[in-house]
Amino acid sequence: MRKPKTLFEKIWDSHIVLQKKNYPPVLYIDAHYIHEVTSPQAFDILRKKKIPVFRPEKTYATADHNVPTINQHLPIKELLSRHQVEILTKNCQEFGINLYGLDHPFNGIVHVIGPELGITKPGMTIVCGDSHTSTHGAFGSIAFGIGTSEVGQVLATQSILQNKPKTMKIEVNGKLQKGVTAKDIILYIISHISVSGATGHFIEYTGSTIKSLSMEGRMTICNMSIEAGARGGIIAPDEITFKYLKGRLFSPKGKKWDRSISYWKTLTSDKNAKFDKVISFNASDIEPMITYGTNPGQAIKITGKIPKNVDLKYMNLFPNQKMIGQKLDLVFIGSCTNSRIEDLRSAAKIINNRKVAKNITAFVVPGSNQVRAQAQKEGLDKIFLSAGFEWRQPGCSACLGMNEDKIPSGKYCISTSNRNFEGRQGPGSKTFLASPLTAAASALTGVISDPRKFI
Amino acid sequence: MITKIISTAIPLPLKNIDTDQIIPAEFLKATTRKNFGKKLFFAWRNKKNFVLNSKKFFGKILVVGYNFGCGSSREHAVWALKDYGFQVVISSYFADIFKNNALNNSLLPIQVSEKILQKIFKIINKDPKIKITIDLANQQIIIPEDNIKEYFYIDPYKKICLMNGYDDIDYVLSLKEQIISFERACHSRESGNP
Numbered sequence: 001m002r003k004p005k006t007l008f009e010k011i012w013d014s015h016i017v018l019q020k021k022n023y024p025p026v027l028y029i030d031a032h033y034i035h036e037v038t039s040p041q042a043f044d045i046l047r048k049k050k051i052p053v054f055r056p057e058k059t060y061a062t063a064d065h066n067v068p069t070i071n072q073h074l075p076i077k078e079l080l081s082r083h084q085v086e087i088l089t090k091n092c093q094e095f096g097i098n099l100y101g102l103d104h105p106f107n108g109i110v111h112v113i114g115p116e117l118g119i120t121k122p123g124m125t126i127v128c129g130d131s132h133t134s135t136h137g138a139f140g141s142i143a144f145g146i147g148t149s150e151v152g153q154v155l156a157t158q159s160i161l162q163n164k165p166k167t168m169k170i171e172v173n174g175k176l177q178k179g180v181t182a183k184d185i186i187l188y189i190i191s192h193i194s195v196s197g198a199t200g201h202f203i204e205y206t207g208s209t210i211k212s213l214s215m216e217g218r219m220t221i222c223n224m225s226i227e228a229g230a231r232g233g234i235i236a237p238d239e240i241t242f243k244y245l246k247g248r249l250f251s252p253k254g255k256k257w258d259r260s261i262s263y264w265k266t267l268t269s270d271k272n273a274k275f276d277k278v279i280s281f282n283a284s285d286i287e288p289m290i291t292y293g294t295n296p297g298q299a300i301k302i303t304g305k306i307p308k309n310v311d312l313k314y315m316n317l318f319p320n321q322k323m324i325g326q327k328l329d330l331v332f333i334g335s336c337t338n339s340r341i342e343d344l345r346s347a348a349k350i351i352n353n354r355k356v357a358k359n360i361t362a363f364v365v366p367g368s369n370q371v372r373a374q375a376q377k378e379g380l381d382k383i384f385l386s387a388g389f390e391w392r393q394p395g396c397s398a399c400l401g402m403n404e405d406k407i408p409s410g411k412y413c414i415s416t417s418n419r420n421f422e423g424r425q426g427p428g429s430k431t432f433l434a435s436p437l438t439a440a441a442s443a444l445t446g447v448i449s450d451p452r453k454f455i
Numbered sequence: 456m457i458t459k460i461i462s463t464a465i466p467l468p469l470k471n472i473d474t475d476q477i478i479p480a481e482f483l484k485a486t487t488r489k490n491f492g493k494k495l496f497f498a499w500r501n502k503k504n505f506v507l508n509s510k511k512f513f514g515k516i517l518v519v520g521y522n523f524g525c526g527s528s529r530e531h532a533v534w535a536l537k538d539y540g541f542q543v544v545i546s547s548y549f550a551d552i553f554k555n556n557a558l559n560n561s562l563l564p565i566q567v568s569e570k571i572l573q574k575i576f577k578i579i580n581k582d583p584k585i586k587i588t589i590d591l592a593n594q595q596i597i598i599p600e601d602n603i604k605e606y607f608y609i610d611p612y613k614k615i616c617l618m619n620g621y622d623d624i625d626y627v628l629s630l631k632e633q634i635i636s637f638e639r640a641c642h643s644r645e646s647g648n649p
Contacts, residue, residue: 017637018630022611026630028637038529040486045624054634066484080484087486131528131552147530147556149623157627159634163610165551195471196522199551229525231551295471295525400480400527421475421526423498 004270006167007236008202011142011267015125017159024161030124030141031058032154033110034097036088037065037402038129038147043091045152055158056096060119063088063101064109066402069365069392072102081403095155106249108368108394111135111336115219116370118248122237122264127154132336132418133232134225138218139245140237140267142202145226165231166200166276169269171207174283179452181346182217183338183416183435185209186224187289189281191299199229201277204269209283210235215244216342223337224418227296236268288451290323291420291433298420302438302450314422315430323448326432329411331356331443332425333389334365335399338416338436344375347440348383350454356388357446363390365397365405389443401426414442456620457561460542460589463514466579467506472519473526474553478535480527491531492538507539511583516543518575523564524553533560543589545596547572558613559623563589565596565607574603591618 005013017026034042039061046053053059066081076082085102092099100106106113111132114120122140127133129151136143146160154160172185190197203225210221218235225233242261245251252260287301294314300323306312308319317326333339333347344366356362364384366372372394375381381391398405399417401424407413409428416439420431434442437451444454482494499505506512517536523546524532533556536544544562547569557564567575578585578601588597591614596605615621627634 014641018633023626024610024612026627026634028634028641037483041488041530044487049624049628051628054631065480084484084486129528129530131526145528145552147528147533147552147559149530149559150555153624153627156624157631157634158638159627159630161612161623161627195525196548196550199522199525199548226526229522229550295473400475402480402483419473419475419526421473423479424475427479427481427498 004273006269006273006275007140007204007267008142008167008234009273011123011125012164024163026159027125027162028159029058029127029154031060031114031119031126033114033126033128033133034059034061034151035065035110035130036063036084039091039151040084040087041148042129042151042155043095045149046095046155049156051156053095053097053155058158059097059155060114061088061092061097061099062107062110062113064394065396065400067102067395068403069395069397069405072393078404105369108371109336109339109396111219111223112340112367112371115139115215116248116368118245118251121245121251121260122241122267127160131226132223134230135219135223135336137222137225137232137234138215139241140234140264142232142234144232165202168198168201168203168230168277168279169275170203170205171278171280172205172209172283173207173280174209176209176283177287179288179437179455180286181435181437182213182220184286184289186221187291187296187299187433188286190224190228190297191289192281193228193279195227195295195297196229198225201230203228203230203233204275205233205235211238214342215240216340219340220337224296227418237264288435288438290438290448291431292317292323294420294422296418296420296433299433302448324450326448327412328360328414328442328447330407330413331360331362331439332365332398332413332415332417333363333436333439334367334397335417336367336396337418339365339367339371341371341374343416343436344371344380345378347436348380350437350440350451351383351387351444352454354387354444356443359446360443362388362443363392365392366394368394398425400424401429407431414439414448457542457563457591457617459591460515460563461586462516462542463584464516464518464545464575464579464587465506465512465514466576467517467519468576470520471522471525474524474529474532475526477524477532478529483529483531488534490538491535492540495535495539512579515541516545516587516589517541518545518572518579521546521548521569523549525550528552530556530560533557533562537562545572545575558610558617561617563591563617565589567596567605567607571603571605
């Protein structure tokens, strides 16, 4: 009998070009995403070696990390950012790569546009010079972040030398409480297994709770796998996946679609497949979560108190302090974790004709031009604007503060992004990670607030 | 090409140092690999008592706490460490992407047990001038004065690359024929094109 395989192993094994003793396996890559920040030095490698991009039609480029989120039709004011975006455009022209640049209706955050264009599909291997490439695993693909030297390798060969990671299964079962979202699930998981709990592993998320999530929710979960140290996260594709993909620009059509579906349906872990590690959680134990420290594992339920024996100097908070009621200065709804249409809908619903508190600067940065257009079609922009939020153009924005959207030094920001590292959102910035529901509720009160009171 | 590195070391005994600390995002706008060393640990360099500002500690080896290099995949973190002058980072645990990036840039990430790591911190603090030997050929970290002679693991392929100055891309490029026949053979398996 054939050895039972995990979903990860099935895709991994089917993409091995060569496995030689004492050499890492050579893994074929189906789709390669690039952006302006981690690609320039990779193209230089090709130029230096005088070689072309091997399969330019399998690389997709966008400008997202350093772009302004206001007046994108004007030249980028910040010179270094402008230069970097120009270099990306030049490189894409020179090497024949699809570019969804700032002027393109499909422009947006790389991990938002890949799925929404239907480039990301079940069974694929996907890489990008960005750690949140794990997002694409939500479709049942092997997707992981790589460094710039590896970007060069994939451009040159459409393959990557990569040692096989271990496998980990994280099961979440049961019904979620009201006001608890995918973001709360993943923050809860990381708070239990720590920021290094999954290092060296690829996580498969499964269980009834995960299966009940929308594609947007699944992307949020897989997105933050890296915050637990994992190489990536993966979720078996199902009807929800197929429904999401049907009719998208790069999705297969007609007979090809039917053949794809029958292949995609084989993409599940075999019944007796062995994982190196298995961890289970109950959905009913999960409440809206919030971080208090400077790594994403330092998260507690929103009604909780900050634990003792942690270094709170940078955050200027206190042991035993309640999180609810903590004063805020800014609210950021955006990033590759939570800037998709469902995130914006849920945040808009919380607002319900209320206004942003006077002490708060709040802004919404949709994940892509397509998300933005859809939100405007549904009137969400008006809801945000009349509540006092700013309604911006797409980009990574204040998640990493590479553009002008920096959180000022010493200010507290509740953010739907993925990292609360020291200075992540700008030098001296202090970040609380939370769901779009919690961020929206807190924008209305001006302090950290329980979203369940607003539903 | 690396065979042996002998140097004093700088201790930075913090856990979970993420790549945003190693090099903040605001410095990722450069389009070359040069001059990142000046920005290494930028936010911490402003603090007088930060170890890189101390005259007491110097050297080509950085010794850091558990889970070094977590977070962003930015290779700029490795470029900054290299450009500053580091050739080795010793820790009890490295984040995956950081480790790959380091190996691809001839920065040796050496993993030791937590016990040995703590011992090394103690030794350096006691005598900042003590020299640590990294013997790549024999995969050993040696401090003779303190009877330390520890084996460390390194991927056998990467070891050959580091010792001979080989490059991953050249190796994979040499496999082009295999890659092309793989593409032909499994065209039917590609999810978008079954």
